[in-house]
Amino acid sequence: MQETIVQSTDDEFDVLIVGSGVTGGWAAKEFCEAGFKTLLIERGRLVEHRKDYPTEGKGPWEYPTRTVAENLLVDQTQAIQKQCYAFNDTSKHFFGNDRDLPYSTEPGTSFSWIRANQLGGKSLLWARQTFRLSDYDLSANAKDGLGIDWPIRYQDLAPWYDYVEKFAGISAAQNNLPQLPDSIAQPAFELTKPELDFQASLAEHFPDKPMVVGRCAHLTEPSKIQLELGRVTCQARSECYRGCSFGAYFSTQSATLPAAARTGNLHIAPNSVVHSLIYDDAKQRVTGVRVVDNDNLSQREYRGKIVFLCASTLGSTQVLLNSTSKRFPNGLANSSGVLGRYLMDHNYNAWASARIPGYEDEYYRGRRPTGIYIPNSHFEPSRYHKAFKRGYAIAGGATRGSWQGMSKQDGFGSDFKQRLTQAGPWQIWMGAQGEMLPRADNQVSLHPNKKDKWGIPQLHFNCQWSDNELNMMQHAAETMHKMLETAGFESIRSQATTAPPGLAIHEIGTARMGNDPKQSVLNKYNQAHDVPNLFVTDGASFCSSGVVNPTLTFMALTARAAHYAIDQVKSGRL
C-alpha cells in the first residue's frame, strides 16, 4: 500500500495531524495502524526516502566548494540556519529559508530558531541522541517548586518508552543508573581505548559522574519489523544529515511513514501551511484547519474529527496563538493565559578539551554516530550545588587529531605533508548540556502587525538565560576541567560562554501540560483542557527541560496520547 497525496478535498478525516517530523510521523503511524483515516499535513515539500537525498554518499571532492556553503547565498537566505552545527553544503536543502521565515526578538535578547520545513521535518537533521527522562526529572518541579508539577511520572511513560524504542531502534548499553533509566536497546557502539580509561578514571575519582556510551537511534542489530520496513544496520558513515538510504537511523522517512503508509489509511497534504485551527463555538470542538498553499498562497480547509498538533514546539504554539474565536480571543485552548510562556532550551554554553598523551598504537575504524555521555549528577535537590538549581549532563568524545587540527601547526613542504598524512595525537572534548528553568518571562507571542508571506503573524521572542543557567555553566566548565586534569590529560582548556538560547535546538514548553487547567494548556494525555478533540504532543507540552535530549520523550508522549485518543474514540467518549 502507498500513501495518498491530497490537495483539495471535502472529505472529513478521522484525524488531522499537523506536522510530519518525529511526533507527526509517530501520530500518523499509530492512527493509521488503528484504522483511522488519517491526514498528515506538512507545510513543506515532499521528501521521498532515498530518492530525495541528492547529497548522500558523495565524497567531499564532488562538491564544487568541498561541502562549504557559499557565503553570498547563505547570507541572503540562511544566515540564521547556518548557525546550526549540522548546516553545510551537504545538508542545506533540509534547512529553512530565513527570508520566508521571519521572526522578531525583544531588544536586548536573541534566539536562533532553526527550521526544517519538509516532509520528515527535523527527523532528517536531528543528532539522534536518545535518553529517557527519569522520575527525578519528572518530579523536580514538585520538589523544588521551580515550575508546576508534571502531571505524569516515570511509570506513566515507561511502557511508552519501551514501545517506541522497540520500533525506532536504539543503540545503548545497560547502565543501571537511577538518573538515566535504561532503554530497550540494540548493541551499543564501542568506546575507544582512551575513552575506556577515562571512564575508569571517572569511576575512581568522580563516582557521581559515571560515563556511558551515547545512546542513539541507530540500528546495530535490526529487528524483523525494522528489516521489513527496509531498514538495515548502521554503516558508520556518520553522514546522517544528508539522509540515510540504509534507513539506519530513525526518521519519519525511514520508519514511521512506511509503517503508516502500508496500512492504506495514510493521506498526506504537502505544501500546506496551517494558518489556524477552526473552532466551532457551539460544538466546543475543533472541526478542521485553515491552510495557505506554500507555493501559490491560495487558501483551503481540511476537516477532521480530532486534531493532533505536531508542528514542533514553536510551530504548534504559533498556530494556537493565531487561532482566535469568541470563546478564545487570546489563542485556542488558552483560557489559562499561559500559552506561549515558559519557553525553554538546553544550555550548551560550557566546554572543555585536552590532549591525551600516549595511545599511539591505538586507532578506530568507521565514524561513530554518537559519543561519550555523563549523566547529570545534580539530579535531586539534596545534590544541588549551592550556586544553582538543577544540573547538567556532559557529552563528548576522544579521537585522534587529523590534518584539520594540525593544519594550524607551523611548517610546509614534504615533511609537513608527511606529518599531516598520519593520525595525530589523541584529543578529547566535552560539552555541557544544562537544564533551563521554566520561567513565565521567557515567552513567544504574536507580533502585533508583522506577518509572513502566508499572512500569518510572526512570532516575537523574549527569551533569556537567568543567573541560574549562567552560574551552572561556570561550574560545568570548572568541573570538566578538573575531570580532565585528574585523568592526567594535557593542554587542558575550558570555557563558559554566553551564546543566546535556541541553538541546542531543544526548544520546549509554551503549551505545557499540568493537572490544573488554570496553569496549563494540556492535561496529562497532551489533550487540551479546553478542547477535548485537540492534542499537542510535541515539545510544547514540557513542564521542565530536564537535561537529556528530548526527542525520545516526544515519541513516547505522542504514542501515548494517540493510544489514549484511539481508546476514547472507540469507547464513544471522544
Add this chain to the structure above:
Amino acid sequence: MERRELLKMIAAATGAAFIGNPLALAAESAQRPGTGFSADDMQLLNEIAETIIPRTDSPGAKDANIGQLMTRLVSDCYLPGEQALFRQGMQKLNEAALNQFGKAFLLLEQKHKHSLLSELNDEAYRYNKQNKVRHWELGRPGGTPDEDKALPHYFTLFKQLTLFGFFTSKPGATQVLRYVAVPGRYDGEFPYKKGDKAWAT
C-alpha cells in the same frame, strides 16, 4: 566508493530500486559564474600550493588542481575582507619575488620558491601571534568571523586553502589519506603504527 556503487549496494541491502535524482543532475550541470581570477592566477596559486604540499611518492597539490579550487573557494565562500586580503597577498608574493630574485614567483627556481615561502611562513607565524589570530579557518558556515576578529597573515590563507583543498580532493583523500565511503561498522579499537595513513573523513 563512488556514489553509483553506493547506490547499488544500498539497493542490494534494502531491496529498493533507485531512480536518478533530477535535482542532483540539475545542480551539477548548472552554469557557474566566473570567479574573477585569470588562468595565470590559477597557475600561480597552483605553484604556491605545490610548494606547500609537494608531490612526493604520493600526489601533490598540483595533481589535485588546487589553484583552481582556491579561486572557487575565495570567490564563493570567503567574506569580502578575506577576498581582498587574498588578492593583495598574491600581489605581495610576486613583489617579494621580484625584490629578492628579480623574477615573478612562477619563474623562480624551486629552491628560491621554497626559501621565499619559508620566510613568509615565519613572517605569518609572527604576525598571527602578534595580532592574536587564533582560530582562523576557512570561512565555514556556522563560524562567521566577527567583524572585529583579526584576519591572519595572507600566507595563512594560502596555506589553509591548500590543505583544505588538498585533503578534500580525490587524490588527497583517497591516495594520500585513507577514504572509506561506507565503513560498514564501527570499531572502537583498531591497530595503528607510525606512518599509517590517517582516515580522510
